[in-house]
Amino acid sequence: MTSGFPRPTELAQVWIREVIQPGDTVVDATTGNGYDTHFLAECVTPTGKVHAFDIQQQAIDAAQRHCENHHNIHWHLASHATLETHLSLARAVMFNLGYLPGAAHTCITTVSDTLAAIDAACCILQDGGRITIVCYPGHSGGDEETSAVLNHVAGLSTAWQVVKYEKIGTLRPAPILIGISKRQFPLAKSTR
Numbered sequence: 480m481t482s483g484f485p486r487p488t489e490l491a492q493v494w495i496r497e498v499i500q501p502g503d504t505v506v507d508a509t510t511g512n513g514y515d516t517h518f519l520a521e522c523v524t525p526t527g528k529v530h531a532f533d534i535q536q537q538a539i540d541a542a543q544r545h546c547e548n549h550h551n552i553h554w555h556l557a558s559h560a561t562l563e564t565h566l567s568l569a570r571a572v573m574f575n576l577g578y579l580p581g582a583a584h585t586c587i588t589t590v591s592d593t594l595a596a597i598d599a600a601c602c603i604l605q606d607g608g609r610i611t612i613v614c615y616p617g618h619s620g621g622d623e624e625t626s627a628v629l630n631h632v633a634g635l636s637t638a639w640q641v642v643k644y645e646k647i648g649t650l651r652p653a654p655i656l657i658g659i660s661k662r663q664f665p666l667a668k669s670t671r
């Protein structure tokens with residue numbers, strides 16, 4: 480047992496697991512090596528679906544190898560900004576921004592596509608659904624993207640609950656986890 484707090488990527492899976500169940504449709508918006516894709520596929524098996532997006536063939540190949548036992552994943556070699564052209568409803572969307580671990584740092588998520596994809600994720604999210612975003616300040620382009628994402632989600636309407644998890648006092652800039660939850664409004668009371 481560890482006495483430390485979870486890493487943002489671990490906590491993101493905890494937050495997502497709380498709202499998804501077998502049969503749901505969910506999205507990995509940055510599939511990378513496929514760790515979150517695999518986690519999502521396990522959670523929604525056997526009847527649910529995972530839509531996995533990445534713009535690099537190298538990432539899709541690695542993720543497919545990692546998830547070879549799962550047949551409920553739709554692979555999209557496409558930007559997450561195109562999310563809404565591929566599906567219209569999802570219980571959860573996970574983002575893990577930045578670059579593919581172990582690959583060149585030249586292919587990174589960008590402010591314009593990331594913000595467009597967050598808006599698209601909000602549009603397709605079911606009531607009670609959640610979005611998680613892990614941002615990485617500290618790498619080239621990461622500071623700008625993290626600030627842009629934080630500003631953007633801070634401007635969401637009261638239909639959304641937004642939280643931030645961040646370790647403080649670290650030697651290097653620490654990753655930040657943002658959680659976005661779509662509130663479930665009770666049905667209007669009858670006016671008898």
Ligand SMILES: C[S@@+](CC[C@H](N)C(=O)[O-])C[C@H]1O[C@@H](n2cnc3c(N)ncnc32)[C@H](O)[C@@H]1O
Nearest residue numbers: 509510511512513514515533558559575579588
């Ligand atoms: C930090 S990695 C994701 C790690 C992944 N969640 C895992 O479990 O291994 C970020 C990924 O985002 C991908 N990416 C960059 N821009 C993208 C975009 N516009 N749409 C979808 N994926 C993108 C990169 O190619 C990279 O593989």
